Amino acid sequence: MTGPTTGPDLHSWYAAVGAVLAKAARKDPADMPEDAWRSLVATTRDGIEINPLYTRADEIAERPAPGAFPFVRGGDRSGLPENGWHVSARVEVDGDVARTNEAVLDLLGQGASALWLRVPAADVAAVLKDVYLDLAPVTFDAGPDLVAVSEEFLRLLDERRSAGDGVTDRSAVIADLGAAPVTDAFSGADAAALGDAVEVAVRASEREETLRTFVADGTVFHADGAGDAQELAYAAAAGLEYVRALMTAGLTADAALRQVSFRLAATDDQFQSIAKFRAGRLVWARVAELLGAPEAGGAPQHAVTSPAMMARRDPWVNMLRTTLAAFAAGVGGATSVTVLPFDASLPGGLESTSRSFAERIARNTQLLLLEESHLGHVVDPAGGSWYVESLTDSLAEAAWSALQAVEAEGGLAAAIASGSVAAAIAGVRDTRDSEIAHRTAPITGVSEFPNLGEPPLDASRRGGQGYRYGKAFEDLRDRSDAHLEATGSRPTVLLAGLGPMAETTGRVTFVANLLAAGGVEARNPGVTAADQYAGAREGERIAVLCGADRRYATEGSDAVRALRDAGVSTVYLAGAERGFPADAAHRPDGYLSVGIDAVAALSTLLDQLGVK
Structure with a gap:
């Protein structure tokens, strides 16, 4: 699909979009291509491109009235109620x-x-x-x-x-x-x-x-x-x-x-x-x-x-x-x-x-x-x-x-x-499932903003063969419910803050939301430094280190070591691997960041926690 090419101030809009994108990429606006706006084009699973802006240049000839061929605006209304459908x-x-x-x-x-x-x-x-x-x-x-x-x-x-x-x-x-x-x-x-x-x-x-x-x-x-x-x-x-x-x-x-x-x-x-x-x-x-x-x-x-x-x-x-x-x-x-x-x-x-x-x-x-x-x-x-x-x-x-x-x-x-x-159909379904798993196609209450405190489902309501968009996440929640039923508690992970709460809140919130999507409870004792980790642990075998990249660069290695010294067997980092120093003596076992395959990561986490 070609983009709009005519219309009042359209080129000014192109320039404005390029300037905003340049700022985000920390580039000089003069270095941005004229069609930089195309980075805002979305593509549907049917391969249809959705432009960020539609103008009179996209106008088509007026369709025939409702009830007339080719019926785009509606078919014959005989037998329909006056108020609609x-x-x-x-x-x-x-x-x-x-x-x-x-x-x-x-x-x-x-x-x-x-x-x-x-x-x-x-x-x-x-x-x-x-x-x-x-x-x-x-x-x-x-x-x-x-x-x-x-x-x-x-x-x-x-x-x-x-x-x-x-x-x-x-x-x-x-x-x-x-x-x-x-x-x-x-x-x-x-x-x-x-x-x-x-x-x-x-x-x-x-x-x-x-x-x-x-x-x-x-x-x-x-x-x-x-x-x-x-x-x-x-x-x-x-x-x-x-x-x-x-x-x-x-x-x-x-x-x-x-x-x-x-x-x-x-x-x-x-x-x-x-x-x-x-x-x-x-x-x-x-x-x-x-x-x-x-x-x-x-x-x-x-x-x-x-x-x-x-x-x-x-x-x-x-x-x-x-x-x-x-x-x-x-x-x-x-x-x-x-x-x-x-x-x-x-x-x-x-x-x-x-x-x-x-x-x-x-x-x-x-x-x-x-x-x-x-x-x-x-x-x-x-x-x-x-x-x-x-x-x-x-x-x-x-x-x-x-x-x-x-x-x-x-x-x-x-x-x-x-x-x-x-x-x-399988090709489209696999694409959708991948987008859902990576949370680029969020499902409210399932993959985003899950309510881990809602009553668990009994065994008769778990699983099922029908296709549902969020089924992969719901299967993880089913595992958590079965674990709760068998042990009396949900699988729990320790959140270890590194730095003041003003620095850690964003990633703490992100991780807690991510873990809840898999039925894992995130316990946050509010610690802010490595020397507090030993006293904060209550038996958790897995911890997620939450801080800012700049603090990872200076304190991340010591924080990972402190968590392992406190008895944690597996340490995850809230953030991408590139945010942790490559030459650190002590490195995390995994990374939880935006864009990961959340279903795969949470499934592995449940396995590590011994959840069947």
């Missing part, structure tokens, strides 16, 4: 059908306006008893029971019509039957056969109600660690496979496209998520255009807040994450949004919190945005932003490139079978 509530039948129906009606009375149901075929009618289907869209998650669930739902629609349900406009009844055979194959979930789903879709396309059979589910790729461009590409590739199968069965391109909806993950990366939903519509509109039915390319999007971004540690922070994600999905133009409860990553939820509270907070997160902030009263509020428009186009281009790679392999099913999809 549908608040979709996830419901699973727990065996008591009557109680589930009561819960459904309560959800609709408390602000939910759409349902996402996992329900056995035999219970469809009972669960939807007294639900006005022309007001509350329903999405089914039927898996292998697609045919049976669909038949029961269609039978219910026919029975209500025969009984005179008062619905004068049958197209106002909106439902997604939820078939996802291609993407379910990637996740390993049981699914209906593609041929069976196509037969259901042909029947659905002939009805007066607004029914879509297939969901192009990008969330399964996101849950495995995919980047945003990959998620969009693979979801579009799945949708394309469904459309081709439907056209082979005799449907027109227009009718086939209208049988597909999308499900995408929304994360706490606000602008990236806004752009993702806009770019997703742009990509699918291009697919529809190539199929000869551009006006049928405005497929609805169901946003689900990302399970991968949710933390098990300090789960209250998840409320902030899901708020940002819901905001981004709504602003980005999703037609329905499901916010997961803040404790969804914990098996069975948080022990001290009721299910009703967690679900109410999730629902109210959206209601606050819609009813109090009036967020949905403006369609595509990010439209026209130089940054968002640029990011939208760049993300769509990256997704289109990935989609072409899948098509070159013969389609998504073939690419999944060959392993190329999993390999491509």
